[in-house]
Amino acid sequence: MPEVISFGEIMMRLSPPGKKKLDQTDQLEILFSGAEANVSAALAAWGVHAAHVTRFPDNPLGKAAIGAWKRLNVDMSFTSYSEDRLGLYFVENGAMNRSTNITYDRLPSSFSTIGKGSFDWDAILDGAKWFHWTGITPALSQGAADCLLEALQVAQKKNIKVSADINYRSNLWRYGKDPGEIMAPLVALSQVIVAAETDTAKIFGINADVNDQGFMEITNKMKEKFPSIECMISSRRESPSSSRNNLSGIASDGHAVLRTRTYEMDNIVERIGSGDAFIAGYIYGCLQQWEQYKTLEYATASAVMKHSVEGDVNRASSQEIIDLMNGDMGGWIKR
Amino acid sequence: MPEVISFGEIMMRLSPPGKKKLDQTDQLEILFSGAEANVSAALAAWGVHAAHVTRFPDNPLGKAAIGAWKRLNVDMSFTSYSEDRLGLYFVENGAMNRSTNITYDRLPSSFSTIGKGSFDWDAILDGAKWFHWTGITPALSQGAADCLLEALQVAQKKNIKVSADINYRSNLWRYGKDPGEIMAPLVALSQVIVAAETDTAKIFGINADVNDQGFMEITNKMKEKFPSIECMISSRRESPSSSRNNLSGIASDGHAVLRTRTYEMDNIVERIGSGDAFIAGYIYGCLQQWEQYKTLEYATASAVMKHSVEGDVNRASSQEIIDLMNGDMGGWIKR
């Protein structure tokens, strides 16, 4: 029985090789990825039994997608299928002062057309310790939001800890509902919230200055509105260029603020997926019952290591991440 | 001013390298292609001023697509743009006794959402000699059918010759209309019809035996129903395997039947696009004012050569095609 269950869409990612743009290439590198599934894949790489729940089209693309995720050691036993298409996104990798650029071709995917009753949550969540969702799922369709709510209600009944990366994507939310309205009952069933100030502002109108004090303020306001919340976490990023970023982690339970060391990241290999690696690291620390500070440092080091591997999914081992926490900056060959 | 105008959707084609299937690869080769546009590209390669009329999404994929078609020397001056997506299709190349397999991800594309008034046909068709369409366009949406009808009416007014490859695709026609009903007014404005017995049977219920006599019968029945029709042409294919096919051409004006020599094709490089190369060859012969027999032989040799080049578009030069007609089987190095 899986310890951790994630739930969300898996799409095909298509990107030109190297730093090419889409009109410069006649081949695309592909992989399969999703914000929530990336969390399960990272946990699986660290030895946690993690399952991801999703729906694929019943065609060669869906078949390729599920194979790719089994290869990542994620439990895909709960996968269902429909006649729709697989969501896609095209990534042009940035460099220097040119941003990484994503073109979505997402709807109407086989995942977005799910609804209440699409999954047997009682069976799926049986014995699990942790459930993870993101703000992308309810942003896709009313059906997806309904299906998620159902899952969260079961999770609550079963006393499963719930984390939510509530990141707000302005290019979604196309089905005519107010994000705040849809999100409120979902957040109200969650304990660990990953969010930056812009997310709480855009979804719930909850604002504060972007600093340590402000983060605690926001945490308190969120806890007030959603008493289920235990803590809020986020990564802090400075982005002097597409190839060079600085990263640290922040967490608050409303009483205090924790900050990690700041990593200067140069020669970034891949810009995408570090947020997913961050929350994966946080969940891992919680499952290991580490103290908060160590957990947050692991989450941050995981997010940093993510920038050094290709693809959306963290492939760094927990040993590599712990080495980095302990000051091994990776400059020596390991034989 | 372009001599030939083609009209239809251009999609992105994605295929695994070599003979791999989609679940065996992490990269896809891409190109851009469309049944009608392929005709203009072949004509352009032979020195004809050919323009293709289509609509792309206004995003990096649309930009890549138009560049690809300009590279093929096709006049893309009449391109328009919309906010929708680019249609896609995934091709797993067959080999030996395994068929080539296509997975479409086509709707709702920026082309399929066109309608009456989307293009200024009066300006576009000004001075043209030939207009080419296929049965795919009216199969996409009512709007696409309407837009096509509009074009054909202008073509008739301007005395432009019209060819139609009426091939019937059962996986299209999803918008609830009867193919025969939609197709009738379109075919009624066309002079050269590319069709096999299965096409006329499925669309108009016009049947006959699949032999020379039957082809003449069908031509007569079609001419009776659609007096605009001057002749029907088709390629004849035997398919002992995915790598080995035999091909010849047939044509009838209702009075007689023309047959070409039969080519035994071994080591087929690419199975897709030979029908488009066939009609392109036929149009080329007509524009050159060749007699019917030479025109049909050129069309057939063009279809054969298409199987020897990668991609959907014929890249063989007219010299190479004429050499083949003259018995040069390609066995010697050309220095």
Place this chain on the structure above:
Amino acid sequence: MPEVISFGEIMMRLSPPGKKKLDQTDQLEILFSGAEANVSAALAAWGVHAAHVTRFPDNPLGKAAIGAWKRLNVDMSFTSYSEDRLGLYFVENGAMNRSTNITYDRLPSSFSTIGKGSFDWDAILDGAKWFHWTGITPALSQGAADCLLEALQVAQKKNIKVSADINYRSNLWRYGKDPGEIMAPLVALSQVIVAAETDTAKIFGINADVNDQGFMEITNKMKEKFPSIECMISSRRESPSSSRNNLSGIASDGHAVLRTRTYEMDNIVERIGSGDAFIAGYIYGCLQQWEQYKTLEYATASAVMKHSVEGDVNRASSQEIIDLMNGDMGGWIKR
């Protein structure tokens, strides 16, 4: 619980791209493969719950190998790990009149160093219907032979059907034992034997003419020596060149001989793995409780289709195989 259990080594295969030789390339294409595991992978592709039992080194290569096999939908729950190396083989793909050439670098692999007690066969075989092994495993080491015997004894107790591809590889059997002596007790616990006349001759000194009559003779002699045997099966191959082979199937229960149609295979994509696809097809038919003739035709068509896909593992769907049995030679595009 898996229906089918296969047992054997999985190696990394490294081959130059296309038709290159090893001294012509600076990159190698890799995949992971093993004669027995290939059987489970084919069955898994057809929807059978199949598990493969093996041992990998506990290093990045072992990690890559297990991921590759999970991707193929094979149940790898019973995998164990050791400190040894992963076996390798280098393949130079043949063409025309040049043979495919394999260079092994196999010992001492983490699989070959297994022994009695390495696996908990009682748990692994619990609920299974079929167990598959080949003559490669006992040829690797005494420990591998011992471990296999142990498995077969448990299988007998549990009334699990056992198939054995007893193919004889002269470049193995390096540990100083007589193949016949080692093989006898193993074959004595098996019911379905895949073998050609050369195999029985080299291992057990059982000879006959290579024709239908001879195959029945050999079956009878084998059954006499090993009363557990129910039938013998084999594929028959003519090899006019590396790119062109003819293939049919043969089976005998000692009373009669079944022969399938003969397939002429041209433009062979991959020469390796068709024997594994053959026995996989046979097991599939048995599990479906098809009559012998249909089972043998399916096995043969599976072996044929294998030659059309890249890599050692059959990726053709059961639908594609049945289509071929029904006369669809693959010459038409499937849309």
Place this chain on the structure above:
Amino acid sequence: MPEVISFGEIMMRLSPPGKKKLDQTDQLEILFSGAEANVSAALAAWGVHAAHVTRFPDNPLGKAAIGAWKRLNVDMSFTSYSEDRLGLYFVENGAMNRSTNITYDRLPSSFSTIGKGSFDWDAILDGAKWFHWTGITPALSQGAADCLLEALQVAQKKNIKVSADINYRSNLWRYGKDPGEIMAPLVALSQVIVAAETDTAKIFGINADVNDQGFMEITNKMKEKFPSIECMISSRRESPSSSRNNLSGIASDGHAVLRTRTYEMDNIVERIGSGDAFIAGYIYGCLQQWEQYKTLEYATASAVMKHSVEGDVNRASSQEIIDLMNGDMGGWIKR
């Protein structure tokens, strides 16, 4: 009718993948490029109707070259053909402290053998607003210099603004003439001069210190010698390594000096083509009738963005360049 006309040679560029040297590879990446054509391609990418005038060999390489430039949306209607060869250059990409290294194989190309009367300049320049040339063309052959002079005389008659990147290449000028003598009448018909102190020194013996004051001095000396000149512009580069450069822009009309901000460029993707992107940016600003300062900032930001894309041609959109001018350093993903 094109707004901008550029004139010069287009060559095939061949480079080993990544950071390999020519003796480390068995494949080369190719593209087609020329200092003047790169300017038209950048302008075309920003929506300007730009045409390039050149001559190609009438063979498959010339055919590939013209297709590549049509793909870049450049108007190639004025292309002519001859029997000569296509010029080539081989690029070994530098890294860290290793310089990018170019090996030319340029003469006798189909462009270098042009002469007076090769092009119908009166027709080509009809309705144009801007003509661009570089010091490479007159350095190739007397015929190329003559042909350029003819163009400039027509441009003057038609009141077309002329820009000239007079960069001096010591490995050219092989036909026995003094650069200064050949260049003088050409520069005397130009208004915007791109040049650094080394160029004016080597060609015309005009020297000054390399600083702001010196640049104004040189501008004045050049204006004195060539009264047609309105202003001089140049990019300023510091090069601490092959991967890291600093870049700013400078311009003078002889009365004052404009300087832009300095960009620190790290992780440079491609070292070649930034000068062409600079002058393209300058022309763009002039066509937009922006004030000088904004024009120079755009030119400089364009040169910076060029270092972030693969190939010789700027593919950054005008929006991306303007974002950079406005302080967006590219560190965030654009969705």
Place this chain on the structure above:
Amino acid sequence: MPEVISFGEIMMRLSPPGKKKLDQTDQLEILFSGAEANVSAALAAWGVHAAHVTRFPDNPLGKAAIGAWKRLNVDMSFTSYSEDRLGLYFVENGAMNRSTNITYDRLPSSFSTIGKGSFDWDAILDGAKWFHWTGITPALSQGAADCLLEALQVAQKKNIKVSADINYRSNLWRYGKDPGEIMAPLVALSQVIVAAETDTAKIFGINADVNDQGFMEITNKMKEKFPSIECMISSRRESPSSSRNNLSGIASDGHAVLRTRTYEMDNIVERIGSGDAFIAGYIYGCLQQWEQYKTLEYATASAVMKHSVEGDVNRASSQEIIDLMNGDMGGWIKR
């Protein structure tokens, strides 16, 4: 001291991957090759100490070229360098009924500008048994012809056997001399002539029917004109398509004609270089002092095997060739 010396130009070959044409690719596969050097490389692969004499440009391309030939185990000790360029040729691989197409970009190469005195033939030929040249060298320039004559005169003095593949290339011979006049003194110093009827006809006006009788006639006429000639050999090819050829060998000493078996070659991998493999095989048989029939069969089998490997150079081992002579058609995997 090398046993065999070959003399001639080595060029860089550039070809699109697979069956693509030059306007369909953005990468080219490269290798280095020359008709005469290919002979030495084949001999070196079979264990003969073979040296090739040539001149390269003193630049990164020349450096890459010499490395490539050292890798092939050819003795390159006698290489010299000059300031010119490396000759190039572009190959578009044919398929089915489309011919392989070569575009040369050959002159003025560093080899073509050699002349009398460029090499110290006395030292180079010291101790050698065989010298090989082809009709390409004298076709390049007067200097190349002079240099070759010098070599042949030294070879005669040293009693070295000389073979000449006198193949006539109409796209060469651009320096204004009559091929027959230049070739006569060269052939007059050679003993083994590789030539088909078209070659002797075009160079020396010596004609006959293309059959066994005709070949003997031509041999006699050649021997009459050039008493040094001992025998003439040639391969006979039928070319039903670019992918399928039939090949046999023929030889005559003027008294009799030898014919080998005919090989039907299907799925040809590479069309180029089989003539060089043929003469290499012939030289090998002579060095082994095999009887004529076996020598000619080896030469023919070598030419056949050449079609199964990528690139211009034969990489088949002598064992593989002898296996083919002995009837092993390559249809079985070699482990």
Place this chain on the structure above:
Amino acid sequence: MPEVISFGEIMMRLSPPGKKKLDQTDQLEILFSGAEANVSAALAAWGVHAAHVTRFPDNPLGKAAIGAWKRLNVDMSFTSYSEDRLGLYFVENGAMNRSTNITYDRLPSSFSTIGKGSFDWDAILDGAKWFHWTGITPALSQGAADCLLEALQVAQKKNIKVSADINYRSNLWRYGKDPGEIMAPLVALSQVIVAAETDTAKIFGINADVNDQGFMEITNKMKEKFPSIECMISSRRESPSSSRNNLSGIASDGHAVLRTRTYEMDNIVERIGSGDAFIAGYIYGCLQQWEQYKTLEYATASAVMKHSVEGDVNRASSQEIIDLMNGDMGGWIKR
């Protein structure tokens, strides 16, 4: 006769493309490399006649390996062959804070099974000026240590200078002997020792602080123990990340310490092989009879340039290295 002889194993290196890990790829880039052979290859690239002595398996891998090293211009005349396997190592390239990771698959290779008498050292060392070995060879097997001792004794007799990179690899030394015991007689026959403090500490228990003073101390202790030693050299590295290192050189003869400038290396292309490039540079300076300071600067610049080229072998020319010593940081294009 070669001036420099190196002796050691050459292995096949296999690495995923770019920054991928082994479980993310289906192709591997290969090359052949060895710590000692890398020294000869660097020297050969600079024009020194260098030979490498090793043993390969007599199979296609050994054949590929020797070809690769001939291509590098290294004299491989002394190569011998055996029936064993080729050693392998798998490299996952690090990036940012992720280390480069090597997985060895080395034993029992055809080199490791050599022994006394495997090579005719008297003939091999005839006329040589320098012999180079590393601590890897004696760490492989007793036989390899014996064979090396034999070579060193012959070198001493012939008065050949000996350099030894005594680097200690904890994952070797598996044959049950104490490193110090085996190494002592070998070091006792060497003059130039490349070692850092950790090496002398782990092998001989000789410790000191890691600073200039400490390096001199260690040199003195080593000279005391091994009077043959003339000097010790080492590179000093700071490793803030996998992509960014600082490098300088140090040398001591026991009386004084030399230090070079420190290079800040950013955007490191390849982390492996810089130690070999360092000692190659040192040997080169000695052969040129440069003074110590220049020699050490050249060695250090060579080590720096190595980080800018792909693969284990230095491909920078001596001119490029000298340019770097003279302050050319590589920031300008060389045309």
